Amino acid sequence: MKKILSLFLILSVLWMTGVQAAGFPAQQGLVTDEAGMLTSQEAAAIAKAAADGRYTFHVLTIDSLDGANATDFASSVYDSWGLSSQDILLLISAGDQQVELNFINTSLQNAINSWSQNQVGGTGSAAITGIIDAYFIPSAREGDFAGAISALITELQSLGSTQGSGGTGNGSAGGVGGSGSTGTGSAGGGVSGSGGPGSTGAGSGTASRSSGLPLLTLGAIAAGAALLALVLYVLVTxxxxxxxxxxxxxxxxxxxxxxxxxxxxxxxxxxxxxxxxxxxxxxxxxxxxxxxxxxxxxxxxxxxxxxxxxxxxxxxxxxxxxxxxxxxxxxxxxxxxxxxxxxxxxxxxxKQQITELKKDTPELDTQLQEAVKDTGYELQEIAEDLKELAEATAKADQLELFDPIAAQDITEEAQEQQEQIEQDLRDVDVYDDKLQGFPGVLAAARTKIAGIIEQNALHNMKVKPYVNLDQASSAAETLRAPLRSGDMDQVRSIAATMDMLVQEAVAMTERQAQIRESNRRDLETVRSGWSGLTQRLIGLQSRLAEARTRFAEQHLASLAGVLDSSGARLREGAGEVPQIETWASDERGEYDNARSGLDRLLTLQEETAKQFSSVSHSLDELNERLEGVKRLFQDGLGRQTQPSGCWRAED
CATH class of the missing domain: 1.20.58 (Methane Monooxygenase Hydroxylase; Chain G, domain 1)
Incomplete structure (x- = not known):
């Protein structure tokens, strides 16, 4: 079996001479542009022209034939795509500069022969070469492949429409005596053509062959085709x-x-x-x-x-x-x-980075001397940083030739240190001005705080904004030593603390004024809410007493418990109001304590109101259920008396 299969594979390979090892391109509509010779607009226009006529054109462009014979390749593509006698394959190989026209149509070959003879040319492949030279090559030589393809399609469609259908054979089983001619042309100018003459004779078969082949023969053909497909798949893959x-x-x-x-x-x-x-x-x-x-x-x-x-x-x-x-x-x-x-x-x-560091270091030293002269500060910390920078630069310079990686690491750190020194020198003047002007900042903050206290009667408030201002003043005194020595990191930290203390002093005073105002407003809300809740409690207790006359106690016990607990909480909350009022008074100034108490009472009132609504809803449901029972009872009595009257009427 293995020997038979091997022999079949060899015969199949020999039979498929024109089949390429990599397989044939998959058809992508009427224009398959594998070589990328056309734009999308050109391909669309060609596809429209290819389908608009007696024949259907199928255009294939490829990069190269890879040494294959153009005629064999085109014939194999024609077969693999399943093209018919009304289809024409136009193959263009960009790398090989070859054009192949492939078809199986005797009438078209006759039309091309007639055209060629009118041009004093030959027939068969010579005629195909002539029509390619006349309509395709001129535009292709100029690089206009879309124009070349369109011109060739237009001429062949024209020949087909004037020639008519003729000469394809009239026997049912017969047919064209030979395949249509194929021509080959070179897009570069030189053209070579080959192909059969394209017989025009009709077949001699008769109607007796229309009865079909035996079933066994058809099965063998199908099996052979399947095996051939498998062989082709194995070969190509x-x-x-x-x-x-x-x-x-x-x-x-x-x-x-x-x-x-x-x-x-x-x-x-x-x-x-x-x-x-x-x-x-x-x-x-x-x-x-x-x-x-x-x-x-x-x-x-x-x-x-x-x-x-x-x-x-x-x-x-x-x-x-x-x-x-x-x-x-x-x-x-x-x-x-x-x-x-x-x-x-x-x-x-x-090397360049080290050179720049060497150039900038003297400039930084000059800036340092000017800062010392202008401020009177020693700035020894910055001077030490400059010394370290010079040492690092010198070390990097020594390593540059024999250890550039280490030199680069040192240089990068030195560049960061240089940037920090530049920032420190700029900040010396900034923080010196800040220190000189800070007493004015403190005075302005004191004035603002005093105004808020006076406007909102906060003389007895428990927060102490002036303590923050005193702490800020003390911090300002500690700023002088690090500023004089040039310890700018410490200077920035102390300055940030000074600003924070001043801002908090003003903010806490403003917050006390806001709390005082909201306390007064919410006290009125609590008082009015207490009165309303007390009235609701009395009303619900009255409704509960009335419900006890109509409902069993088991239906009302839970509601009574809710009212009792809510009433107790209301009384407890009411007892806290005087204390909260005392805290909220300007004489005591305990605005934060008052705020906490008011928040607690407002929450209590909100929860109590929800519980009262729930009790009221439960009582309403009980009444509705009772009324429903009464209606059912009345309806039952009515139905009972109505049949009784009917019986009497029948008697």
Whole structure:
């Protein structure tokens, strides 16, 4: 069985001469532009023209024939797309500069022959070559492929409409004696054509063949077609996977080149750099050498024969393994390339950075001397920072040639320190002015606080804003020492505390004024709410007493308990009101305590009101249920008396 299958595979491969290993492009409408020669608008216009006529044109553009014969390739595409006698395939290979016209239609061939003879040309493939030269090549030579395709389609449609249907054979089982001619043309100017003459003779079959083939023959044909499809699938898929495997092996070769290039990039540093840079270079070089050996070994393994095209599983496994290997090598190489870029960037830029630091340091020293002169402060902390900056710059300068990475690290820290020194020098004047003007800030805050107290009668409030102002004044005194020494971090911290104390002093006074006003308003709300709740309690107790005359106690016990507990809470809350009023008075000034008590009483009133509403709703439901029972009882009495009268009427 295996020998038979192998023989069949070989015969199938020999039979399919024009079939390409990678398969044929899938049809994408009437215009399949694999080579990207047309814009979307041009493709749409060509597709419209291709379907508007006696024949339907199918345009296929490809990048290259990959060495295949154009006529065989076009014929195979014609068959694989399932085209009929009214279909015309126009194949354009951009890379090969070839044009192929493929069809099976005797009448069209006759029309082209007639056109060619009118032009004093030949017939058959020569006629096809002539019409391609006349209508396609001129526009294609100018790069206008859309115009070239449209011109050729228009002329062939015109020939078809004037020729009519003629000569396709009139026997039911017979047909065209030969396939239609195919022509080949070169878009570059030179044209080569080949193809059959396109017989016009009618077939000789008779109606007796219309009875059909035997069922067994049809089954054999179907089985053969299925087997052929399987063979084609194995062939195309296997060749595609082999090509994919070759591409992955080429990627390994590219990685090998990149690895060699990375090693060459490190060569100027090897044997020269020391310290941190030397360690990095040695580590990168060692890892790249190891990767170079691994890739070379894999390439040696890859030279062994690839699995045969029909070994699909083995090909798939080899592709997966090759993809993983290439991805792993690529990731490792990219990491090393980033490390190399760090080294080269440091080597290229650190010298300039050190030069800029050297240039800026004297300017900062001049600014420091001017600040000392203007303020009278020693600013020794800033002077020490400048000294450290100069030392760091000198150290980076020493390391720049032999250890650029370490020099860059030191330079980056020095640049940050330089920026901080510049900020400190600017802040000396800022905080000196702030210290000089702070007594005025305190005076303004005292005036504002006194005005709020006087306007809102807050003389007896329990908060002490002036204590905050005194603390801010004390903090201002502690600001002088760090400002004089140039400890600007400490200066900023103390200044922030000073501002916070002043802001809190004013804010707490304003808050007391707001609480005092809201206390007065809510006291009135509590008093009026208490009166209303007391009246509701009396009303509900009256309704409960009336309900006891009509309902059993078991229906009313829970409601009575709610009213009793609510009444007790109301009495307790009412007892707190005098104390809250005392706290809220300007004589006591305990506005925060009063606020807490009022919030508690307002919540109590709200909850009590909800409970009273619930009791009222429950009493209403009891009354409604009682009324419903009464109606049912009355309806029952009415139904009982009505039948009695009827019986008497019948008697």
């Amino acid at each position: 296997g060749q595609r996977r082999r090509k994919q495997l070759s591409v992955l092996q080429d990627q390994l070769a590219d990685l090998l080149v990149r690895t060699n290039r990375a090693i060459e990039t490190l060569q100027p540093f090897q044997g020269i750099v020391q310290g941190k840079t030397g360690e990095m270079v040695a580590g990168i070089s060692k890892r790249l050498d190891a990767q170079l050996v691994e890739i070379s070994a894999l390439q040696g393994t890859g030279r062994s024969p690839k699995p045969a095209f029909y070994q699909l599983a083995a090909l798939k496994s080899a592709i997966g393994q090759a993809e993983q290997t290439a991805a792993a090598f690529r990731t490792r190489l990219e990491d090393e390339e980033r490390q190399i870029a760090l080294i080269t960037d440091a080597d290229r830029n650190v």
